[in-house]
Ligand SMILES: [Zn+2]
């Protein structure tokens with residue numbers, strides 16, 4: 276029989292309705308297009324710097340540079356620049372527009388692309404420990420650089436990997452949107468958190484560290500499939516230490532994050548056959564009661580009419596089963 280599960284601390288629900296899938300390979304989806312050699316005319320490749328907007332930050336051998344109209348930095352490790360088709364623009368508008376009581380304001384904000392390697396076809400799971408740790412530091416740096424801008428309330432930092440996960444360019448990258456409002460899901464969390472005496476995420480840490488949903492842990496982080504999982508093989512990474520955003524993270528914490536993130540991506544690759552996936556940071560720079568977390572979701576199922584209609588999810592693989600496959604893989608997979 277299926278089960279309706281409630282979120283850890285919100286009034287949100289998912290339905291765990293397992294189908295008769297017996298082997299991990301039954302969950303495998305068509306491998307994404309990441310390995311494809313389509314570097315021809317790729318805007319994100321090293322050497323194509325002239326074809327993008329001027330970089331806002333270029334990371335090279337541990338130092339930060341920026342492009343000038345006269346000279347673009349070459350031979351970089353990570354390169355950040357405004358999105359070619361930005362959803363928001365960095366000009367602070369003042370005019371509120373009203374149409375018959377409807378409300379709109381100018382689309383102020385920042386939309387940046389973080390290119391994570393100059394080489395086409397590289398994958399995060401193949402990064403060395405120091406490379407992935409350097410990338411986590413870039414994430415921290417970019418978050419901090421936007422969190423303090425005028426009228427910015429939320430930093431959305433995420434990766435779309437593979438076409439089915441929303442990536443339009445098949446070259447390793449993430450995106451950052453700095454928004455002038457706090458998104459409703461985060462508002463809902465904050466409201467609930469403020470009513471609870473202890474941080475619910477600290478409680479979740481203790482619960483999941485000892486649960487059948489634990490996949491892996493290191494000195495600083497745990498990786499687990501959440502009790503309330505919105506889709507098959509959803510994984511949350513949660514730090515033991517209560518920090519509210521990437522800006523609070525020490526180098527040590529970021530090194531350990533890179534380590535566990537890489538392990539989960541490798542395991543996704545082996546168990547699910549390189550699925551398209553998204554990962555998203557959940558963080559609030561000005562709410563110390565919030566507890567930073569990173570959520571990964573392979574795009575195995577599609578959010579369709581039911582999900583759009585109800586804001587609830589049907590998940591056909593229980594988190595306990597998903598965790599057992601990923602955990603087994605990490606024990607035997609290397
Ligand atoms: Zn490329």
Ligand SMILES: [Zn+2]
Pocket residue numbers: 474475476477478516517518565566
């Ligand atoms: Zn906490």
